[in-house]
Amino acid sequence: MKILLIQAPWYGFQNIISGRLYLGLAYLAAVLDKEGHQVQIFNGETFFKNIINQREKVVINEEDYLKNFNSNHEVYKEIMKAVKEFGPDMVGISFMTANSASGYYLAEMLKNYKKDLPLIAGGTHPTIIPEEPLTKAPFDFVIRGEGEETMASLVAAIKNKGDITKVLGINYKKDGKIIRNENRPFIQNLDSLPFPAFHLMHNVKKNIYACTGITTARGCPFQCNYCASNLMWTRNVRFRSPANVVEEIRDRYNRLGIKNYSFNDDTFTLKNDFVEKTCNMILALPFKITWHCDTRGDTITLKTLKLMKKAGCNHVYLGLESGSPKIQKMIKKNISNSKIKEAVKMARKAGIETTVYFMAGFPDETEENLMESVMAMKDIAPDHAIWSILTPYPGTETWNTALSRGLVSTDTNWARFFHHSNQNIFKGMSKESWEKMLKLIEAEQKKLNGRMTMIKLNKKIRAKINLAKMAISNPMKVFKQFKKIPAIFFKKR
Numbered sequence: 001m002k003i004l005l006i007q008a009p010w011y012g013f014q015n016i017i018s019g020r021l022y023l024g025l026a027y028l029a030a031v032l033d034k035e036g037h038q039v040q041i042f043n044g045e046t047f048f049k050n051i052i053n054q055r056e057k058v059v060i061n062e063e064d065y066l067k068n069f070n071s072n073h074e075v076y077k078e079i080m081k082a083v084k085e086f087g088p089d090m091v092g093i094s095f096m097t098a099n100s101a102s103g104y105y106l107a108e109m110l111k112n113y114k115k116d117l118p119l120i121a122g123g124t125h126p127t128i129i130p131e132e133p134l135t136k137a138p139f140d141f142v143i144r145g146e147g148e149e150t151m152a153s154l155v156a157a158i159k160n161k162g163d164i165t166k167v168l169g170i171n172y173k174k175d176g177k178i179i180r181n182e183n184r185p186f187i188q189n190l191d192s193l194p195f196p197a198f199h200l201m202h203n204v205k206k207n208i209y210a211c212t213g214i215t216t217a218r219g220c221p222f223q224c225n226y227c228a229s230n231l232m233w234t235r236n237v238r239f240r241s242p243a244n245v246v247e248e249i250r251d252r253y254n255r256l257g258i259k260n261y262s263f264n265d266d267t268f269t270l271k272n273d274f275v276e277k278t279c280n281m282i283l284a285l286p287f288k289i290t291w292h293c294d295t296r297g298d299t300i301t302l303k304t305l306k307l308m309k310k311a312g313c314n315h316v317y318l319g320l321e322s323g324s325p326k327i328q329k330m331i332k333k334n335i336s337n338s339k340i341k342e343a344v345k346m347a348r349k350a351g352i353e354t355t356v357y358f359m360a361g362f363p364d365e366t367e368e369n370l371m372e373s374v375m376a377m378k379d380i381a382p383d384h385a386i387w388s389i390l391t392p393y394p395g396t397e398t399w400n401t402a403l404s405r406g407l408v409s410t411d412t413n414w415a416r417f418f419h420h421s422n423q424n425i426f427k428g429m430s431k432e433s434w435e436k437m438l439k440l441i442e443a444e445q446k447k448l449n450g451r452m453t454m455i456k457l458n459k460k461i462r463a464k465i466n467l468a469k470m471a472i473s474n475p476m477k478v479f480k481q482f483k484k485i486p487a488i489f490f491k492k493r
Contacts, residue, residue, distance in 0.1 A: 001159055002038045004088035005029055006079070008106055009044030010099035013069040014060050014420070015052045018045045019209035022094050023264060024123065024147060026196030026213075031148045032155065033197050040086055041201040043210050044102070047078040058360075058387040058442045060420040069415055071105045080109055082202060090118040090158065092143075092151065097125045097228075097393050101415040104137035111138040118158055122147050124232050128395040129410060130171040131178050142171040145232060146218070148193060150184050186234070190218065191244040195251050204256070211256055213264045216245050216278070220266040222296070223332040224321075225397030226359075226390060229266050237270065242277040246285065253287060261291040268293035269300045276304070279311035290314050297343030298335055305350035316347055319357045323376025324369040327362050331398075341380045356382040360441060361390035363401050365428040370437050374444055385445050388419040390426070402426065 005025045011018035021043045029039045083091075091110055095103035107119050121133035122143040133139040143150050150169040157167050164172060169184030187193065198204065198211035219237035220229045252258050269275050282289065292315035300316075308316075320340045321333055328334070340356060347354045358373055377385050392398040392408060402408040407425050416423070424434050 001089045001155065002040075002087060003032055003155065004040055004042065004083065004086055004091045006042045006091060006093045006106060007044050008093055008095040008099045008103035009047065009075050009079070010102055010418075011045055012048035012051055012075060013073070013102075014065055015068075017048070017051050019043070019207050020045065021198070021201065021207075021210040021213065022123070023196055023213050023215055025092075025094050026198050026201075026211075027148055027193060028092065028122075028151050029200045030194040030197035031152050033200060034194050035152055035155070037155065039197070039200050040088075041197075042079060042082060043201060043207060044075065044079060044106075046203060046207045046210065047075050047082070049074060049078070057420060058445060059389065059422045059438055060418075062416060062421050062423060065418075065421075066415060069102070071108070076105060076109060079106065080113065083110065083113065088117070090120065090155070092120040092122055093139075094123040095121070095125055096123055097128075097414060098391070098418045100125045100132075101413070104133070107133070107137040107139055120151070120154065122151070124228055125394070125414075128228065128231055128393075130180070132410065134171060134173050134178055140172060144169050144171065145184070146186055149187065186218075186236075186238065188238060190238055190240045195248045198252070199255050208256060208258060211252065211258060212260055212262045214245065214248060214252075214261050215264050216240050216268065216274070217265050217270065221270070222267070222334070224319075225330075225332045226321075226362075226392070228393045228396050231395045239271070239274060242274060242281050245278055246281040249282065249289060250285060253289070259287070259289050261289060263291060263293035266294065267296050267299055269295045269304060272299075272301065272304050276307060279307045282311040288312060292316065294319075296335060297340040300343055300346065302346045302349060305346055305352055309350045309352050313352055315353045315355065316343075317355045317357065318343055318382070320373075320376065320380070321357060321359045322362060322365075322369070323358075323373035324365070325372075327365055327369050327373075330364070331362060337376045337380065340376075344380055344382050353384070354382040355384040355386055356380060358385060358387045358441075359390050360387065360437065361424045361426060361428070363398070363426045363428065365426070367429050367433045367437055370429075370441075374437075374441060377444060377448065381448070385448050387441050387445055389421055389424065391417060391419045391421075392425060 005028055007022050007025055025041050029041050032039045093103045093106055103121065110117055110119060119139045120141045120143060121139040126133050126142045127144045130142040130144050133142050141154060150167065153167045154170060156162065157164050165181065168182050171178060171180050201207065201210060204211065217237050217239045219233040219235060221235050221237055249261065290312045292313065294317045297318050318340055320335065320337065321331060322328055323337050344354045356377065358377060360370055392402040399408065402425055422438065
């Protein structure tokens with residue numbers, strides 16, 4: 001069968017060029033390819049044209065965003081053009097809450113193109129609200145949670161006209177009613193999965209950045225009440241073996257030549273012995289790589305960071321979210337400003353850059369609480385800071401709080417539901433105070449991030465000055481260095 005897997009576009013509507021591709025789609029493609037199907041992946045973000053590339057801002061004007069975000073946008077026409085060229089027998093669309101409206105647009109277009117084309121919804125949002133894609137959009141099936149085995153089983157049932165009732169982990173419609181089949185057990189041996197099939201992505205050579213993601217584990221043991229990760233994977237963490245992870249790097253390098261990777265785990269450094277083994281195996285590879293990861297400040301040591309640096313790690317991303325002890329307790333983040341500050345210092349000693357995440361708009365957050373976060377950012381002084389606006393995603397504790405206060409419902413317009421909207425759902429302060437604080441946050445973030453840019457620029461300038469000085473004082477040494485270049489370039493391969 002010809003199976004098309006689509007990641008619904010979203011970032012491009014904000015004039016942000018994003019090559020991100022959901023790892024889940026690449027895993028699904030690998031499993032289906034192994035089953036003998038003809039598979040192609042469409043990363044919706046790569047179909048945008050004429051985007052004014054900009055970094056993610058703290059606030060993106062909601063009305064400007066919504067002008068771009070509509071079913072008549074050129075990106076949907078481009079995707080549909082490619083769909084018709086491929087001619088799939090069935091289509092799977094993956095989306096989170098933020099781009100669910102985009103996924104629904106695509107579903108409508110696909111059904112208009114071919115009425116009997118089976119449409120399958122998957123991803124975080126369909127997992128948490130599996131009934132919605134069957135009622136708000138013309139999807140035929142919804143896959144809940146971990147999708148590899150479920151997708152293979154569902155495709156086989158559709159192809160062979162088998163018994164759909166026996167496919168675990170799906171929702172579907174029958175005689176006007178929504179049927180929910182039993183849950184599918186989680187895959188315990190993650191090493192048994194084939195490596196993500198990024199090479200099956202449409203225009204892969206033009207979008208190599210999309211192929212850099214790697215995950216080493218599924219699940220997160222922490223209890224942050226704004227996060228939906230545990231709703232998808234649970235708090236029971238399943239690890240791949242270090243050997244399997246590094247073999248994937250080798251495979252990705254051999255197939256696509258990729259040397260820069262992103263470890264997409266919720267907390268890459270959850271087990272230091274795992275990190276140590278993985279790093280040592282990376283160091284044994286016949287080629288060098290660079291990589292970055294997300295982690296927590298209370299799961300790293302200087303020793304681990306030094307080894308990570310040696311193995312190619314150049315950046316770690318740390319979540320603080322709020323500098324207010326009151327808000328920290330409320331969101332169950334359970335990490336202190338001092339611990340993040342210590343982590344940043346250790347990373348700097350190891351030669352690794354840092355980014356710290358912050359959020360604004362928590363329930364009952366006051367101007368004073370938000371100012372504590374601003375002051376924490378200035379005190380911690382990471383190399384970069386990223387701010388976003390809290391979005392209460394369905395199923396989370398934060399969502400339940402908003403729901404109990406009548407601030408959200410499942411009838412919410414998801415197109416407005418994104419983490420850079422200037423709308424503060426909880427409205428913990430006056431509109432004037434909120435807007436004032438957003439301006440302050442943007443100014444301080446710009447100042448912090450600009451400082452690092454200048455430091456890097458000065459380093460480059462100093463390096464060039466030092467090279468010039470060396471050339472004047474010891475021209476022979478410089479000549480010998482440059483003499484090596486042609487020899488390397490013309491070396492027989």
